[in-house]
Amino acid sequence: MSPDTHTPAVLDFDRAERIGLHEAVFCAHKTPEQIELILARFHRRNTPCLLTRIDAGQVAALAVDYQERLDFDPLSGTAFAPGPLPRRDGPGVAIVSGGTSDAPVCLEAARTLQFHGIESALFQDVGVTGLWRLMERVDEIRGYPVVIAVAGMEGALFSVLGGLVGSLVIAVPTSVGYGVTEEGRLALHSALGSCAPGVLTVNIDNGYGAACAALRMLNNSPAGRG
Numbered sequence: 001m002s003p004d005t006h007t008p009a010v011l012d013f014d015r016a017e018r019i020g021l022h023e024a025v026f027c028a029h030k031t032p033e034q035i036e037l038i039l040a041r042f043h044r045r046n047t048p049c050l051l052t053r054i055d056a057g058q059v060a061a062l063a064v065d066y067q068e069r070l071d072f073d074p075l076s077g078t079a080f081a082p083g084p085l086p087r088r089d090g091p092g093v094a095i096v097s098g099g100t101s102d103a104p105v106c107l108e109a110a111r112t113l114q115f116h117g118i119e120s121a122l123f124q125d126v127g128v129t130g131l132w133r134l135m136e137r138v139d140e141i142r143g144y145p146v147v148i149a150v151a152g153m154e155g156a157l158f159s160v161l162g163g164l165v166g167s168l169v170i171a172v173p174t175s176v177g178y179g180v181t182e183e184g185r186l187a188l189h190s191a192l193g194s195c196a197p198g199v200l201t202v203n204i205d206n207g208y209g210a211a212c213a214a215l216r217m218l219n220n221s222p223a224g225r226g
Contacts, residue, residue: 009038020219021212027054032061039066050115051079052208076107085117092119093214094144098127098151101176106150108207128156138164146214152176155187162196171201172210
């Protein structure tokens with residue numbers, strides 16, 4: 001029996017009240033019809049929706065009225081319907097990347113934070129092969145209570161940042177690289193095996209998960225509650 005592509009998703013509208021993170025919809029492998037049904041349910045409740053891992057082809061296949069409701073960013077593969085939550089007072093998050101090839105993961109994290117009303121600052125292409133690039137920005141980076149570090153290849157950025165800043169460092173290994181990097185596994189092992197104490201690690205290419213970890217920390221910090 002073939003699966004029913006119109007089976008309604010079981011949406012978690014109480015998530016924000018329960019854990020402080022709003023429901024997000026993972027769109028990879030979903031049909032346009034499934035996405036439309038989900039968007040309709042959010043719209044009926046007048047509740048903003050965050051879509052992740054959605055691509056331009058999926059957006060183009062939606063009915064025009066659904067397309068017009070979306071704030072879609074193709075590089076990060078995210079969309080808001082209709083827009084982000086109100087901006088919150090309090091500290092933002094630094095997102096630091098080893099190279100410009102890591103931009104999609106950085107922007108997935110930034111857009112997830114933006115959806116929840118949290119500002120972020122991007123420090124891109126400051127990888128350790130040109131350590132001076134990071135050292136020129138490190139004092140600025142230290143001003144943020146949470147730093148999301150995004151790197152592929154051997155993931156050296158995680159330990160370097162973990163040894164330079166007192167902020168919570170969330171390591172995001174990316175699949176950028178070739179050969180022994182094994183689509184991000186080398187960077188993942190580097191993050192998990194870091195000698196810098198207290199570095200938190202999420203899954204490969206998981207900018208969304210890193211942003212959610214940052215939000216949990218901010219939500220439980222007196223300065224970050226909004």
